[in-house]
Structure formats: C-alpha cells, structure tokens
Amino acid sequence: MDAVPALTEVPPAQFVIVGDNVRLATYSWGDVEADPVLCVHGFGSSTRDNWVNTGWVRDLLRAGYRVIAVDQRGHGASDKPYDAASYTMPTLVSDLVAVLDTYLLDQVRYLGYSLGGRVGWQLAVDAPEHVERAVLGGIPDGRPLARLRVDQARAFLDHGEPVQDATTLRYVSLAERVPGNDLRALVAIAEGMRLGETDPDPSSPPQQPVLIATGTEDPIHDQSKHLAGLLPRGEFADIPGRHHVNAPGARAFREAGMDFLGR
Helix, strand or coil: CCCCCCCCCCCCCEEEECCCCCEEEEEEECCCCCCEEEEECCCCCCHHHHHHCCCHHHHHHHCCCEEEEECCCCCCCCCCCCCHHHHCHHHHHHHHHHHHHHCCCCCEEEEEECHHHHHHHHHHHHCHHHEEEEEEECCCCCCCCCCCCHHHHHHHHHHCCCCCCHHHHHHHHHHCCCCCCCHHHHHHHHHHCCCCCCCCCCCCCCCCCEEEEEECCCCCHHHHHHHHHHCCCEEEEEECCCCCCCHHHCHHHHHHHHHHHCC
16 A cells, blocks of 8 residues: 555545436545445535645555545535435435445445534435444534524625625635535535434434544534434544644544444
C-alpha cells in the first residue's frame, strides 16, 4: 500500500440512477476484491470535502480496503432537486441501498459524518444485512439546519434580501464554502429532513457494532455520548478540540475510526 499517494485523487464520477430518476455521483478506489467501506458525507459537504481532502480515503486505501463513496442527492456532482419531498429519510436510505446494489455489494463497513452518520444509523436499522459495523461521526443531530430561518434563506435566494438571523447567516456562509453547492437545494434538504421523525430513535437502535465520534467543542457532544451509551454494541470517541465543521479532518477521528473499522 506504499504506492498510495499522500493526496488521493478523485476519480471520474460513476452515476447511479435511483427510483425517482435522480442521478447520484459515486466514486470508487482500491482493489475490487478487498473489503469495502462505504463513505457518506455530511450536510453541505461532498465526497471530496469530507473524505478525500481530510485524508480518510488515503488511510483506508493504505489499510487495504476498497472505498466506495457517494455524493448524497443535493450535494457534489449528484442531482440537486428543489422539492423538499425528495429529501425524506427513507429516500436517503434507499439511495444508499441502490448504490450498494449497483456495485453488487452485499455488506460493507460504513463511515458517515453528520447527515451521512444519521442516514447510516437508519441504513443499519432498516437494512441491517448491508452493514457489518459503522463509524458515525457528529450525530444525533438529524435535522440539518434545524434552526435555519427558511423564510429568510428563501428571501435571500429569491430577492437578495440580507439574512438577519445570525444562525441562518452562519449556515448560508458554511454552505457556500464548498464549490458546487446549490443553496436552493440545501434549503430543500433542510425542509425535507423536517418531514417525519428524523432524529435517531434510541428505542430501535442498530444492533451492529457502532462507534459514535464527536468533537469536544461540538454543541451535540454530550447528546452523542449519551446516544452511544444506549446502543447495544456502541462505543464513543472524543475528537479533542474540534467542532462540528472541522472534526472530519482530525487525526484523532481517523485513528479511532480506522481502529474500529479494522476489528
């Protein structure tokens, strides 16, 4: 594995078309016969932003895994519907099942962060045969932009009106930091994720081994630790000194995650 470069390149996207004709951009690295890891990014991010630029793909390849990653709908190179109903939790889970079916993968180790962690929780519950074990970073916050003032975000998009709410302004700024993001689609995701119960249900947890990891400076840190304690085979790892946005690139997160995936 010494041939793996320090900065892994992103290969051309391979598109998977799912049931509602949305195209999902997927990426693959490594030996097709190796044990697969499915990587799913967080809200407002992408495969490149969450997993390539942070060194995760590099480390997974050096450990001998095959890596499959997906830009979730509304993100990266995937299609970006503007209809909130396109972003319910069952839809996001079924997207991942379609990706696994397309790649002919029966079971994977799962790596997800924030929204990707939340969807991974539900995938492990609803399609447990597909998930051997999972690393879920930055959950239980299942409603991205839960405090977003949708009215102000839409007024900004439609009429250029300045955003007054500080939280909404911060989220808009964060969304705009990743090249290719479409703020209108991200607002639709925030609306769609409010349809139904989207926070993890501790009364129906994944039965597989699960590591939850959260930054010590993340406001949801204590909730994450509590949630890990409710899992039948759960563990928790601190990501020291990191908040929700910069935790994916922490060495402590990679080391804990790689150790857990390799058991």
